[in-house]
Amino acid sequence: xxxxxxxxxxxxEILNKFVGRRVRTVVQVQRNEGGMVFGQSTDGHQLTIKSAxxxxxxxxxxxxxxxxxxxxxxxxVCTDFGPNFDAKAFDGLCKLANDKFKHLFL
Amino acid sequence: MYGGGGGHYDGGxxxxxxxxxxxxxxxMPSQSTAAPExxxxxxxxxxxxxxxxxxxxxxxxxxAAQASDDKSNFAINGVEVSTIRLVGRxxxxxxxxxxxxxxxxxxTGKIDVNRWENESSDTKEMADxxxxxxxxxxxxxxxxxxxRHVVAYSVRRVTNFNDIAHHFLHCIYVHLExxxxxxxxxxxxxxxxxxxxxANQVRLPNNQATTFSxxxxxxxxxxxxxxxxxxxxxxxxxxxxxxxxxxIIDRLKLPEEVIKEVMQKHIDDGNIYNTIDDLHYxxxxxx
Numbered sequence: 216x217x218x219x220x221x222x223x224x225x226x227x228e229i230l231n232k233f234v235g236r237r238v239r240t241v242v243q244v245q246r247n248e249g250g251m252v253f254g255q256s257t258d259g260h261q262l263t264i265k266s267a268x269x270x271x272x273x274x275x276x277x278x279x280x281x282x283x284x285x286x287x288x289x290x291x292v293c294t295d296f297g298p299n300f301d302a303k304a305f306d307g308l309c310k311l312a313n314d315k316f317k318h319l320f321l
Numbered sequence: 322m323y324g325g326g327g328g329h330y331d332g333g334x335x336x337x338x339x340x341x342x343x344x345x346x347x348x349m350p351s352q353s354t355a356a357p358e359x360x361x362x363x364x365x366x367x368x369x370x371x372x373x374x375x376x377x378x379x380x381x382x383x384x385a386a387q388a389s390d391d392k393s394n395f396a397i398n399g400v401e402v403s404t405i406r407l408v409g410r411x412x413x414x415x416x417x418x419x420x421x422x423x424x425x426x427x428x429t430g431k432i433d434v435n436r437w438e439n440e441s442s443d444t445k446e447m448a449d450x451x452x453x454x455x456x457x458x459x460x461x462x463x464x465x466x467x468x469r470h471v472v473a474y475s476v477r478r479v480t481n482f483n484d485i486a487h488h489f490l491h492c493i494y495v496h497l498e499x500x501x502x503x504x505x506x507x508x509x510x511x512x513x514x515x516x517x518x519x520a521n522q523v524r525l526p527n528n529q530a531t532t533f534s535x536x537x538x539x540x541x542x543x544x545x546x547x548x549x550x551x552x553x554x555x556x557x558x559x560x561x562x563x564x565x566x567x568x569i570i571d572r573l574k575l576p577e578e579v580i581k582e583v584m585q586k587h588i589d590d591g592n593i594y595n596t597i598d599d600l601h602y603x604x605x606x607x608x
Contacts, residue, residue: 221380222428224489239428277482279428292410294455296482305486308493316493319378320429 221321222279226309227260231285238288239279241296241305244272252276257306262286268293275300374459376406376491379430382462382469395462395469398499407432407458407471408479408488414452421447425458425471433470434458446476455479457488544583547573552593552604563596563603 222237223229230238242254242262252267254276265283267290270276275296280288312320377397385395385402395402409427421436438444450456460473479485551569552558570580584602587593593602 221430224428275482292453294482301483301486304483304490308486308489311493312489316496318384319381319492319496320489321380 223321224309224312225282226258226306227256227262227286228258229309229313230256230260230262230282230288232313233282234285236282237279238282239277240288240309241275241277241300241302243275243302244270247272257302257309260286262288264293265289268295270295271298274298275302372404374404374406375400375402376488376495377402378489378492379407379409379425379427379432381429381492381496382432383430385469395464398496400499403461405460405462405471406488407434407460408455408485409458411450411454411456411476412452414450416447423452425456433468434460434473434476435470436473436476450476450478455482455485457484544573544575544579545586547575548580548583548587549592549604552602553606558604558606560603561596563593563601565600566602567600 220237222239223233225233225238225240227240230240240256240262242252242256242264244252244254246253247267247269250266252264252270254262254264256262263286264276264278264280265287267276267278270293275298277294277296278288278290279292280290283289375397381397382395382405385397407425407427409425412424412426412431414421414423420438423434423436424431425434436443436447438447455478457475457477457479458471458473459475460471463470463472548569551572552564557564566577566580566584569584570577573580584593588595588602591605593604595601596603
């Protein structure tokens with residue numbers, strides 16, 4: 216797996232700005248169709264995760280990968296964050312990490 | 322035979338190195354000026370903060386300034402850092418006889434981590450974590466030959482994934498807390514270096530102009546340098562179009578014929594040149 220470049224912490228909206236680059240995000244799994252996971256980002260956007268791991272529906276899944284489009288990520292690493300995850304806190308982190316405190320992360 | 326001599330020399334070299342490192346210690350205050358300057362109680366909080374556990378991102382560590390060579394201490398946000406907490410993914414775990422080495426990737430960068438296994442509990446803890454796991458690392462930040470690494474005191478597997486978001490939020494919070502008390506200082510520096518410095522340079526020609534008019538129309542050389550100083554005003558020198566004769570007259574408050582005569586001399590000497598039309602001139606100095 217390629218972890219050579221830093222990954223931006225994004226939500227559905229911020230993903231837009233990182234098309235073609237490495238990102239990390241968390242989605243809540245809604246459907247899993249043979250490696251394609253359809254999930255909801257922490258800010259309520261519909262995201263498609265390609266070559267994702269098989270993670271149970273309603274679980275939160277962390278994805279490291281390349282943003283192919285503004286709603287599609289090609290996964291490199293997936294982690295099952297379980298059914299209990301504070302999406303709101305993560306969403307807040309996305310906003311801070313891409314705005315005022317970007318220099319701490321990227 | 323060479324080996325023995327070489328060994329001896331190495332020893333000497335080592336001592337010399339150590340000395341030079343100590344010598345380097347003498348420069349430490351100037352290099353780590355951020356620490357003493359930042360905030361009133363800087364020196365007090367510095368000692369305390371060096372031992373305080375700081376949550377950090379790998380990016381922050383890589384950006385950190387090295388406070389001094391011999392102690393391998395670092396300064397982040399103007400405070401000395403030695404004990405840190407990182408949260409990220411474990412990669413490339415290598416188990417050796419006395420220690421475990423791995424790379425920690427927290428998404429902002431990667432750093433080498435070492436965990437010495439002195440007790441059986443250390444070994445047990447390290448057996449619990451493997452490549453790909455999210456881990457919380459508490460340890461000491463070390464610098465060796467320009468490379469930064471962490472000597473871990475504890476490595477725990479993340480079981481509640483909210484810890485990851487929490488860690489990064491904690492990094493932001495601590496950063497904010499540490500920079501809050503210092504934030505006044507940089508703005509003061511900016512204010513004093515930026516604006517008044519600029520104002521001084523702008524004011525200069527005017528001062529000369531007043532002295533000139535007071536002393537009367539005597540020295541042509543002074544007018545010559547006055548005119549050039551208008552061209553070299555930082556507010557003007559970068560203007561692509563340059564400035565007009567009328568502007569210089571207005572600026573220096575000198576008779577038109579005097580200015581025109583001096584201008585002609587500057588044109589002939591190649592000090593200034595026409596830009597967009599016959600009225601605009603620019604100094605040749607700005608290349």
